Amino acid sequence: MEDLLNYYSTLSFLEIIAVISSLLYVILAARTNVWCWPAAFISTAIYTFLFYKFYLWMDSFLQVYYMGMALYGWYCWNKHTEEFDAKKVQLKVYQLKTHIIIIISLSVISIIVGALMDAYTPTDFPYLDSTTTVFAVFATYLVAQKVVENWLYWIVIDSVSIHLYVEKDLMPTAFLFTVFIGLAAYGYYKWRKEYKTYDGLTVNLAS
Template sequence: MWSQLTTWLQSLQSDWLMMNGWEALAVLLAMAYLILAMRQSIWCWPAALASTAIYTLLFWKVSLLMESVLNVYYMAMAVYGFWLWKNGGEGGQGQQLVSWSVKRHLGIIAVTGMVSVLVGYLMANYTHASMAYLDAATTCFAVMTTVLVAKKVVENWLYWVVIDLVSIYLYLSKGMILTSGLFVLYVGLAMSGYWLWRKQLALDSEPQMVGA
């Protein structure tokens, strides 16, 4: 009995150390993505691709099913975002910063909120997912917000502030300490990202002086 218990504890310790090693790498890559995105560097997308590939496996292991599915989506969006930032916009010169109206954002929030409730209900009743409604809400809003990032909508950062705050609670409840710490930083960086993009949009909107 004691031998079996010792073996189980050793296996648990090994899995924990392995997971935290991968989690640490995913955290570093995610931080690189966010900092590069704040600077509007196209290289944020390769960092996102690598980070989300790792998180896809980590979230599946702790039964956060929608978070795992979300990261598969992130991988696809990393490819799309890279292409859009390089080839999108007018004349294929790369996507430019834009700001959307409050009315448009309210419509987006309403639709995404309804989808979140529906997905949460399905998860709660037909899967083994834990914290189904919170998991569904963070997933659905993150799916929507990632599109805003790819399109360089300035207000995407405000959505991330709320998503990150909810995610902190979600990950702490699963013992993912490093990831929770990452999301604490995300809140501050998202606020900084909004300020930087807003400032750059104002500069881009200023009339250019043309020499005589």
């Protein structure tokens, strides 16, 4: 325990801010609080720099995308500001066959991107890094669109990401993503409960 405390006492100030703002984002998003998006913007701006520095270039690219999605999410959740009520915002559920098509499509894209990264960049873990990036891009869109199953995607993405961060000795971030798994489970429970309570919308994109 003492070694762990000593380690955290020497953390980069930037990484500490990124960890705290990331936690705020997930907690506020799980509670359908619109202020999750400014927290997301701050954390992703910092992680863009950190991941580039540690040669996780796909993750660095992903953070740039997250910054844009933070602005998009803020817009989507506030488009009718005068009517905004977190409990009245319509949540959506995708049917199983829609998710199957999504997963197959994203897997193919991940392999293609991984092959390109492996051939043309010095990035580490090109296929694994590309897979978490591609799926996270789509999962972030699901958050902005208030699709309940986004949290299930994040549980898997975060689990895989932990391995990447441990290998790159980004231990605070690895710990953060461990916490994210628990928060994602909480988010799914809470959004699913609200969906059933407030008559959400079932969407079948495969039809």
